[in-house]
Amino acid sequence: MSDHQGGSVLSTAWNYFGDLLKKRKGSNTSASDQRRSSMTTSHPAQNSPRKPAVGSAFDWKTSRTLEEPAQDLQDALPSPAVRTVLTPVPKTPAPVGLFSTRYFMGHAKRGTAVIINNRHFILSLGMPERKGTDEDAKALSGALKLLGFEVLQYDNLTVHNMAEAMKYFASLNDSDVDCFLTAVLTHGDEGVLFGTDGKMSIDRLLLPFKGNKCLTLAGKPKIFIFQMCLQACRGDKLDRGVDLVQADDESGVYRLPSEADFLLAYSTIPGFYSWRNTDNGSWYIQALAKTIHVHYGENRETDPRWEANMDFVKLLTRVNFEVSYFYKSNVPTNPELDQQKQVPSIVSMLTRDLYFPAKPPALLPPPQSASMESL
Numbered sequence: 001m002s003d004h005q006g007g008s009v010l011s012t013a014w015n016y017f018g019d020l021l022k023k024r025k026g027s028n029t030s031a032s033d034q035r036r037s038s039m040t041t042s043h044p045a046q047n048s049p050r051k052p053a054v055g056s057a058f059d060w061k062t063s064r065t066l067e068e069p070a071q072d073l074q075d076a077l078p079s080p081a082v083r084t085v086l087t088p089v090p091k092t093p094a095p096v097g098l099f100s101t102r103y104f105m106g107h108a109k110r111g112t113a114v115i116i117n118n119r120h121f122i123l124s125l126g127m128p129e130r131k132g133t134d135e136d137a138k139a140l141s142g143a144l145k146l147l148g149f150e151v152l153q154y155d156n157l158t159v160h161n162m163a164e165a166m167k168y169f170a171s172l173n174d175s176d177v178d179c180f181l182t183a184v185l186t187h188g189d190e191g192v193l194f195g196t197d198g199k200m201s202i203d204r205l206l207l208p209f210k211g212n213k214c215l216t217l218a219g220k221p222k223i224f225i226f227q228m229c230l231q232a233c234r235g236d237k238l239d240r241g242v243d244l245v246q247a248d249d250e251s252g253v254y255r256l257p258s259e260a261d262f263l264l265a266y267s268t269i270p271g272f273y274s275w276r277n278t279d280n281g282s283w284y285i286q287a288l289a290k291t292i293h294v295h296y297g298e299n300r301e302t303d304p305r306w307e308a309n310m311d312f313v314k315l316l317t318r319v320n321f322e323v324s325y326f327y328k329s330n331v332p333t334n335p336e337l338d339q340q341k342q343v344p345s346i347v348s349m350l351t352r353d354l355y356f357p358a359k360p361p362a363l364l365p366p367p368q369s370a371s372m373e374s375l
Contacts, residue, residue, distance in 0.1 A: 089212070090215060094219065098254065101352055102353045103179070103220065103221055103352045103353070105178045105179075105355060105356065105357055106357075107177050108176040109176055109177045110150070110178050110179070110359055111149060111150070111177035111181065112149065112152060113149035113152070113182070113183070114152050114154070114169060114181070114183070115140060115141060115144075115152070115183045116182070116185065116186065117134065117137040117154070117185045117186075118155070118157060118186035118194065118196055119131075119134065119155065119156060120156050121187070122196060122197050125194065125197070127194060130185070130186070130276065131278040132279060132281045133227075133276070133281065133282070135281035135286075136281040136285035136286065137153055137155075139281060139285060139290075140183055140225075140285050142289065142293075143296075144183075144292075146293065146297060147296060148358070149181060156196050157195055158195045158196050158197045158198075159194075159200045161195070162195050170209050170213065170214040170217075171214075172216075174217050174220070175216045177220075178220065179222065179223065179354075180217055180220070180223070181222075181224075181225070182223070183225040184224070184228070185282075185285065186228050187228055188228030191203075193205065212258040213258075218256065218261075219260075219351075221261055222262050223263045225285075226264070226265065226266045227276075227282050227284055228267065228274055229274045256351075257349075261349060261351055262350075263346075264347040264348075264349075265316055265345075265346055267282060268284070268342055268343070269343060269344075272342065272343075273340065274342065275327070283323050283342060284323055284342075287319050287322040291322060294306055295307065295310045309355070310355075311354055311355050312355070313346065316346050320343060320346070323342055323343065324341065324342070327341070328340060329341075
């Protein structure tokens with residue numbers, strides 16, 4: 001074969017294979033385009049993120065059009081315990097200063113402060129005597145009177161009497177009071193507190209004061225102070241709320257969550273000990289009483305720790321500081337318990353700032369003592 005013939009054959013073969021490769025490439029490209037078109041048609045666009053726009057961190061496509069309204073969803077898994085039966089939402093007159101950033105504290109009375117002081121427990125519970133708790137009750141009673149409260153103390157209440165006391169005070173007409181306060185000094189456990197004969201859930205204690213049940217305290221501060229150990233507790237309830245109706249405008253109805261306006265102050269955080277000295281009382285209650293005296297006592301303005309315009313949540317934060325930095329356990333016979341620390345916990349559902357301005361002397365409550373019989 002001549003050189004000319006060999007070159008011709010090679011050229012023909014080269015052209016043949018070139019055309020064949022082009023046909024295959026075109027066929028693959030067409031099939032790939034068809035598959036992409038099929039995927040785009042069968043799956044929403046969010047599966048194919050597009051390049052973010054300039055100046056934005058993320059700009060993903062979504063399958064929902066802008067015309068469709070967004071729904072509010074529960075940020076939790078559904079639970080069979082959640083009730084779906086709709087109940088009427090109660091209505092009550094809106095409190096004074098509905099849109100103020102401070103709670104109105106100019107009613108005729110400050111309100112009642114109930115101290116439940118449990119020291120002794122039945123033997124079957126295996127709960128030790130809470131030595132030092134009487135010192136707590138005494139110190140706290142004096143401090144709360146400085147805030148203008150009518151203080152009522154009940155000692156060694158059973159679970160039934162604790163529940164009945166809360167129902168009683170929640171049933172009162174509190175239209176002319178600023179707020180309500182309860183302090184419980186007792187033993188605690190996982191999500192519960194103890195009466196002298198057993199335990200009850202914290203929620204059972206709070207329930208009568210929820211906004212949809214205690215209407216004359218709706219929109220007003222409800223303060224609960226717990227001196228006890230506690231653990232974390234979870235739930236799956238729904239909140240229907242309570243409607244606040246403005247007196248001068250019946251069409252002005254504002255729905256408030258039933259859980260709103262609660263302030264829960266715990267002596268410790270979930271899962272940790274709450275310390276109490278058998279002679280002097282608990283760290284937390286003693287620090288709380290001292291801090292109230294600093295900011296509301298007769299000599300407050302001469303005390304270097306005094307701060308003007310101290311709201312109550314800020315005051316509780318000062319108590320957290322006091323307990324955290326200046327207290328540690330003294331149990332030299334037990335190295336595991338010796339030199340331990342504690343930090344209190346504040347859980348606030350308040351919707352405004354809470355201040356305790358001084359009441360005129362004529363409005364301050366006279367000294368009183370209390371017993372369960374008075375209920």
